[in-house]
Amino acid sequence: MSEAVAMHAGAEPAEAPLTPESWGKLGMWLFLAGDAMSFGGLIVGYGILRHASKTWPVPSHTLGINLTAVMTFLLIVSSVTMVLALAAIQEDDKRRFKKFMGFTILGGLTFLGCQAYEWTHLIGHVLPEHNLSFTKDLFATTFFILTGFHGMHVTGGVIYNSAVLAAVSRGRYQAKHVEIAGLYWHFVDLVWILIFTFVYLL
Amino acid sequence: MPSVAHSAAHSTAQYIKIFYILLALTILEVSIVYTGLPRMFLVGLLVILAVWKAALVAMHFMHLKFEKTLLSIVAIVPFVLCVFLILMLLPDIFPR
Numbered sequence: 001m002s003e004a005v006a007m008h009a010g011a012e013p014a015e016a017p018l019t020p021e022s023w024g025k026l027g028m029w030l031f032l033a034g035d036a037m038s039f040g041g042l043i044v045g046y047g048i049l050r051h052a053s054k055t056w057p058v059p060s061h062t063l064g065i066n067l068t069a070v071m072t073f074l075l076i077v078s079s080v081t082m083v084l085a086l087a088a089i090q091e092d093d094k095r096r097f098k099k100f101m102g103f104t105i106l107g108g109l110t111f112l113g114c115q116a117y118e119w120t121h122l123i124g125h126v127l128p129e130h131n132l133s134f135t136k137d138l139f140a141t142t143f144f145i146l147t148g149f150h151g152m153h154v155t156g157g158v159i160y161n162s163a164v165l166a167a168v169s170r171g172r173y174q175a176k177h178v179e180i181a182g183l184y185w186h187f188v189d190l191v192w193i194l195i196f197t198f199v200y201l202l
Numbered sequence: 203m204p205s206v207a208h209s210a211a212h213s214t215a216q217y218i219k220i221f222y223i224l225l226a227l228t229i230l231e232v233s234i235v236y237t238g239l240p241r242m243f244l245v246g247l248l249v250i251l252a253v254w255k256a257a258l259v260a261m262h263f264m265h266l267k268f269e270k271t272l273l274s275i276v277a278i279v280p281f282v283l284c285v286f287l288i289l290m291l292l293p294d295i296f297p298r
Contacts, residue, residue, distance in 0.1 A: 022270070029276045036280035044287050048295055060235055069232045073225070080221045083263050087214050179265075186263040190256045197252035201235050202245055 024176060028183045035153075039191050042149060043198055046142045057130060057139050063122070065200045071114045072196050075154075078107025079189040082161075082182050089168065089175045097178070101165045104185065108158040115151050119144075143199060150195055153188045160184060220262045227255050 050056050059065070085100035127133055132140045164181045167173035231251050234244065261267040266274050288295075 025269075026273065026276070029273050033276050033280050037283060040280055040284035040287065044284060044291070047288075048291060051295055065232060065235065069228065072228055076221065076224050076228070079259065079263050080217055083217045084214065087217070183264055186259055189263075190259045193255045193259065194252055197231065197248050201231060201248050
């Protein structure tokens with residue numbers, strides 16, 4: 001961070017031009033803004049379909065929110081290990097970085113495992129009991145599209161984080177690259193916080 | 203200002219603090235679902251809690267609080283557009 005300190009050492013202009021190291025962050029933020037609109041469209045669409053439906057199963061009865069509360073917890077923890085990994089690499093402590101980045105990846109994989117179990121359980125047992133299924137009714141269809149779209153993002157994040165871990169280990173990536181990967185990972189966590197509320201709790 | 207906020211020892215403690223707040227809010231969310239509050243009240247409360255949690259993640263983990271205003275503007279655009287989307291669809295949500 002020493003060069004960043006040097007850059008900010010002078011008078012801080014009210015609206016300083018972007019520093020070279022912030023271009024990557026801006027790029028990721030622009031991507032995330034677009035991605036947020038995809039999720040926003042899906043969530044708003046879900047809300048309108050649900051509002052317009054005469055009947056809608058109570059999610060907390062059908063979906064079982066205890067497992068998903070644990071999944072929410074997992075993603076929050078993996079977000080924390082991600083920022084701790086960033087703090088470690090900023091201090092040039094590669095060993096601690098690898099440990100925390102490993103935990104982050106593990107958290108993502110465990111989340112995906114839970115989701116695979118949840119889907120299997122829903123498709124095999126719960127949904128048939130309620131006479132619901134994908135493409136047959138709006139409840140199941142919107143559920144699988146929303147959680148599936150998010151699950152793909154988690155999968156992408158796990159691959160991304162693994163690539164960053166490998167690149168840092170080989171000395172090709174530095175703290176700024178980790179920070180950009182972190183933005184993506186926290187975004188995935190942030191979206192899950194919203195999905196957890198709108199799809200599972202409400 | 204940004205360099206102070208990034209000083210590592212300081213921020214690690216801050217990250218842990220945010221983690222506990224997020225954890226507490228999640229437990230609160232799950233427990234109020236079981237309380238059987240009136241539907242309207244429950245929906246309002248859960249939406250506020252979710253937005254609060256999302257804001258904590260964006261401000262602290264994604265460092266928006268310590269970044270240049272430009273990034274916050276980029277981040278806020280999709281939310282403004284989603285509100286706009288809902289407003290534009292209101293005639294369909296509540297026909298006539």
